Amino acid sequence: MKRVPKQKRKGINTLIILTAWNLWKHRNSCVFEGASPNVAVCLRSFKDEHHLWCLAGAQGLCRLGAGQVGELV
Helix, strand or coil, X not given: CCCCCHHHHHHHHHHHHHHHHHHHHHXXXXXXXXXXXXXXXXXXXXXXXXXXHXXXXXXXXXXXXXXHHHHHC
16 A cells, blocks of 8 residues: 555545445345346446445545446446
8 A cells, every 4th residue: 555645545445445345245145135146247336336435425436437347347
């Protein structure tokens, strides 16, 4: 993290939390609701959550442009 510019650290930390949260929710869906593991669904969910987090005020995350990952889907 010391190599990352200070103005981007908060965004990267938020990105890590968002990714872990998204994977955890997808895992719970697979374990408890019988959903099949699916990368495309996980990426789409990440894009949607990213958008919601930006609307909620996660400015550092929005500056990173991490929501573009969902465009692969």
